Amino acid sequence: MNRKVAGASVTVVMSVSLLAACSGNSGTPEGDKAAGEAGKTKAVPKIYIYQNTGQLNQKPEGSVPAKLEEMKKMYVDKLGIEPVAIVPPQGGDASSQKLNLLLGSSSDEVDTFQANWDDLAPKGAIIPLNDLLDKYGQDIKKAWNDKAWEYMKDKDGKIWGIPRGEPAVHYPIWVRTDWLQKLNLKMPQTLDELEAVLKAFKEQDPDGNGKDDTIPMMTDLNGIKNALMGGFTEFGNSNWIDPADKKMKPPELAPGFKDYVAKLADWYQKGYLYKESFSKFDPTELLKTNRVGMSSMWYSRITLLFPQIKPNLPADANYEIIRGIQGPKGKLMTATAGNTASMVITKKAKHPEAVMKFINYQYQDIPTNHLTAAFGTNWGYVGDSKFDVELKSKDIEYAGEFMVSLGTATELKYAFKDPVKKMHADYLTKEALNTSVAKMPVDANILYDKQKLDENIPTLGDINRLRSEELVKFVTGARPLSDFDKYIDQLYKAGLDKWIAEYTRQYNEKKK
The missing domain is CATH 3.40.190.10 (Periplasmic binding protein-like II)
Structure with a gap:
């Protein structure tokens, strides 16, 4: 803590105590109560956001510090919550390593980030959100449809994350x-x-x-x-x-x-x-x-x-x-099924209710609060529209470190007139959810239990590696196509029979 700030705080507390001692009520129960309340300052909870949603693509190094502080003050004033941004190092591996260090450290704080919840829930790294959503997340609950929420639930109905998306088309030509x-x-x-x-x-x-x-x-x-x-x-x-x-x-x-x-x-x-x-x-x-x-x-x-x-x-x-x-x-295209990508809240979070309130605020008055979280004050509606938006300046000063409401529930509610943003917005609003142009995966609605897959298919990692590496070899000519039957034999030797048995068991158990 800054010594000057600390000293000032002590001076304020001492002054309040002296005033209370000089008052006529000093020594009485009423006077003691008043002095105690006067000496208290309302604590503003801090929440730590690891910004790995992809929002920082527009400015990977993060915001101009003064603009970030301006946004932080806005949230403190509006919500009584102080968000603290953690900007990941650039590069997927470096970002994941940094996040793992934060989760494993006994001192560093990290409260919310994007992840596949089913990778973390079995490890005890995150908390279920049912009660928090019921108490503080009503706007979040309304924003997402039942289909999206199904991907957030385990077999017991516990909700582990706030959705990011739903079945969509992501790979057009x-x-x-x-x-x-x-x-x-x-x-x-x-x-x-x-x-x-x-x-x-x-x-x-x-x-x-x-x-x-x-x-x-x-x-x-x-x-x-x-x-x-x-x-x-x-x-x-x-x-x-x-x-x-x-x-x-x-x-x-x-x-x-x-x-x-x-x-x-x-x-x-x-x-x-x-x-x-x-x-x-x-x-x-x-x-x-x-x-x-x-x-x-x-x-x-x-x-x-x-x-x-x-x-x-x-x-x-x-x-x-x-x-x-x-x-x-x-x-030609295959749609991407819904998945478990979501905003999660860590077990380390000291103020999980504040995290949920903060996220919920961005789902109020969609898309206004969402856009402000993404672009700060550098945006506005076009004319009287509540759909068409534009950036005020091409110079990005606030990069969106406090954005925690990405996904189809928010991003399909507006479109940019700015030529640099318009193409992306048009795809999201007009193309992404039109799954009729693609084939839907047979098991698109099945949420496989990853823990059971790992337990019952001990060589799952080897099988997945073969499936990706050997396909590349065939395509690039590193392996002749005449070896294709040998490749299938390799998969079976690696445990494909167990893969088939476990995926079939879970599919039959979970299909509706």
Whole structure:
């Protein structure tokens, strides 16, 4: 504590005591009570927010200190709660390591952050929220639908987190429409047409730099699975029930999966897929090169990044979603099922009720309080609208460290007119929840018990590693497709029979 501040506090307390001693009531019960109450100061509870929601993407290093203090004072004045922001180090691994240190330390404070609650609840790191929601979270409860809340509950009905989302479409294929026009190509509607566009982008120099360096498609492992697999397998990137034995099986065993792998391997060898897709690369820097024809990565790799760099690209540069495209087995995309990603409250929290009150405030008067938490005073409604919003300045001073209400319940309630934000907002409000354009996973409504999966499938980690690593090997040519049957044998030797048995048991137990 600052010594000057401490000294001033002591002086105030001593002055109050002297005044009480000189008063006419000194020594009486009434005088003693008045003196005691006068000497008390109302404590303002502090809550510690680890800001790992992704909100800081606009300014990873955090706010200008003066602006952060201004926001903190606003919450102290309005709620009688002092939020304290913890800005994670940049990089997913570093952020996770920092969070683990905070959770494991006996001294450091951390009260709320984003996590998959079912990873933490069995470890005793977080607390159930039912009572807190009933007492202090009425606006939160109203904001989310029953479907979203189902993913927050364990088998006993305990609620462990505040939802972040619900089933949605996250991996569309975006295409440079200015390149289509330049090469006199139409928007592809079949896999064959898509391949023809990839070939043209690769060979016909649509970026006009005179070099054979065009990247037809920027992708990653999740992107090629969720954006493309549905065109080859009946259920897309999903577990499925084998009609032959009524058992739950992974997509690797589905008819058509080998064809899917063969097509990707062919595209990779022809240079249609970015060569570094399955290692670490910076999508922003890649987009800046003006060489990327398509993207099948997480939607925000285009909606957030492209508008930021568009001023440095040709004036007609534009990405649009390929809609309605079909493969031999129908829709290419697979929707992302609901999940356990949520805002949680730690067992370490000294004031869990204050944490819940703070979060609940952001769900009051949606989207106003949510937007203020995200952008401070640097935003406003357009005209009389309560939906269209704009940023007042492009200079970000407050980065959103106190934002704890991210998700479809809040982010679909407004749209930015700002050209840098509009593309992202339009996707969220018009595209994300339209799951009819994609295949829904067979077990989308099943919340598997991760603890039981680990207990009953001792080699689960090995199986998951094989499923990701070997797929990459097949696609990149590091392993020949003639080894595919050997790969399936590897999965069984790694314990796939136990995987099938446990997933089938839980599916049958939990399906409604």
